[in-house]
Amino acid sequence: MTYNFDIETNKKGTHSIKWEFLFENGRPTYGDHADPKHGSARILPLWVADMDFRCAPPIIEALQKRAEQGVFGYCYPGDSYFEAVIDWIARRYGWQIERDWIVLTPGIVPGINMLVQSLLQPGDKVLVQRPVYHPFFSAVENNGCELVSNSLIYENGRYQMDFDDLAQKAADPALKMAILCSPHNPVGRVWTAEELRRFGEICLDNDVLVVSDEIHCDLIYAGNKFTSFATISERFAQNSIICTAPSKTFNIAGLKTSNIIIIDEALRTKFAKGILRNGLMGANTFGVVATEAAYRHGEPWLEAVMAYIEDNFRFMSEYIAENLPQLHIVQPEGTYLVWVDCSALNLDPDSRKKLLMQEAHVFLNEGKTFGVEGENFERINLACPRSILAEALERMRTAVDALQITSSP
Numbered sequence: 001m002t003y004n005f006d007i008e009t010n011k012k013g014t015h016s017i018k019w020e021f022l023f024e025n026g027r028p029t030y031g032d033h034a035d036p037k038h039g040s041a042r043i044l045p046l047w048v049a050d051m052d053f054r055c056a057p058p059i060i061e062a063l064q065k066r067a068e069q070g071v072f073g074y075c076y077p078g079d080s081y082f083e084a085v086i087d088w089i090a091r092r093y094g095w096q097i098e099r100d101w102i103v104l105t106p107g108i109v110p111g112i113n114m115l116v117q118s119l120l121q122p123g124d125k126v127l128v129q130r131p132v133y134h135p136f137f138s139a140v141e142n143n144g145c146e147l148v149s150n151s152l153i154y155e156n157g158r159y160q161m162d163f164d165d166l167a168q169k170a171a172d173p174a175l176k177m178a179i180l181c182s183p184h185n186p187v188g189r190v191w192t193a194e195e196l197r198r199f200g201e202i203c204l205d206n207d208v209l210v211v212s213d214e215i216h217c218d219l220i221y222a223g224n225k226f227t228s229f230a231t232i233s234e235r236f237a238q239n240s241i242i243c244t245a246p247s248k249t250f251n252i253a254g255l256k257t258s259n260i261i262i263i264d265e266a267l268r269t270k271f272a273k274g275i276l277r278n279g280l281m282g283a284n285t286f287g288v289v290a291t292e293a294a295y296r297h298g299e300p301w302l303e304a305v306m307a308y309i310e311d312n313f314r315f316m317s318e319y320i321a322e323n324l325p326q327l328h329i330v331q332p333e334g335t336y337l338v339w340v341d342c343s344a345l346n347l348d349p350d351s352r353k354k355l356l357m358q359e360a361h362v363f364l365n366e367g368k369t370f371g372v373e374g375e376n377f378e379r380i381n382l383a384c385p386r387s388i389l390a391e392a393l394e395r396m397r398t399a400v401d402a403l404q405i406t407s408s409p
């Protein structure tokens with residue numbers, strides 16, 4: 001089957017956060033900023049991690065069939081759901097998990113919040129690797145724990161882990177948990193088995209539990225290999241909690257279904273109690289149907305979408321090299337997000353935001369939201385039709401050129 005990812009799907013009236021909201025005064029404000037009726041003044045959103053593409057046909061068909069039944073009461077996933085999840089993880093990552101290890105949550109972010117709530121005490125420290133997906137910060141801080149950053153090292157345009165700093169921070173007895181972002185959003189690293197081994201050994205030596213958020217694990221560029229943290233060794237598997245979901249892979253984040261895998265029974269029981277304390281039971285009816293359809297029949301679509309995203313990346317790299325040499329792209333190994341170093345523009349984050357939103361009418365993720373380490377960067381979402389990417393880049397070039405004319409002596 002062939003798929004046409006060049007088509008701009010109509011999102012009007014879907015209340016898409018990416019397309020129909022802008023954050024004004026810290027609140028999402030509904031608007032039609034992206035409506036083509038605004039012509040070149042419409043804002044092109046290349047921010048939040050949603051794809052612009054229509055969902056994989058087997059998912060749509062399964063949802064249609066389920067909707068036809070007209071039965072939407074409380075539900076709990078059955079055997080075939082768990083089989084589909086277990087098969088996917090075994091086939092793609094070589095990890096044979098057991099059904100009992102899987103705990104459903106309505107998203108990984110709620111899952112991480114509840115992990116912090118149920119497994120830690122107020123005042124405990126939790127390590128993250130900034131610049132990193134910012135909801136990790138609130139999951140820690142909103143639940144009374146203290147955030148510690150083992151910030152990544154940015155050298156020669158590439159990111160690495162700082163193992164000396166990690167060893168020092170892990171030695172603090174108050175540090176109880178480390179949240180690993182694997183693959184890493186926003187810097188796009190797909191950690192090698194060796195990097196994961198070093199990370200995991202330091203955590204084990206210091207009794208630090210690893211929560212590995214592997215939501216982007218299916219979105220890997222050719223030539224790179226994803227390794228699930230738990231597959232490195234049995235000791236790592238026992239000392240970790242692996243967060244997985246079909247939401248980024250198949251663009252179904254709105255269906256709020258994720259699978260948190262916990263081998264250790266005591267930890268799993270504590271977590272299950274934490275979930276109950278939040279009054280959560282059962283699952284999202286459509287999320288369960290979509291997840292099963294995706295994992296059973298979605299692989300050809302996934303391969304095609306990744307090929308399209310890689311082509312988008314090549315297109316963007318060539319465009320930037322030729323027309324926007326002030327920007328430096330951090331080569332992604334995974335995810336459909338690209339981390340762009342804008343230091344050479346010599347703009348502070350607010351002026352850069354103004355330039356992008358008000359002059360270029362392009363909405364990107366501001367690097368500073370991922371931590372101070374990201375303040376000279378912007379994150380660009382490549383999962384869009386090439387025509388949108390081309391228009392966004394063209395607008396950025398025009399805005400940057402105009403800026404340089406006005407600021408030249």
Ligand SMILES: Cc1ncc(COP(=O)(O)O)c(C=O)c1O
Binds near residue numbers: 106108109215216258
């Ligand atoms: C690393 C990471 N974790 C979690 C999420 C969101 O997870 P969920 O929608 O399942 O809460 C995202 C979304 O972009 C992400 O990048």
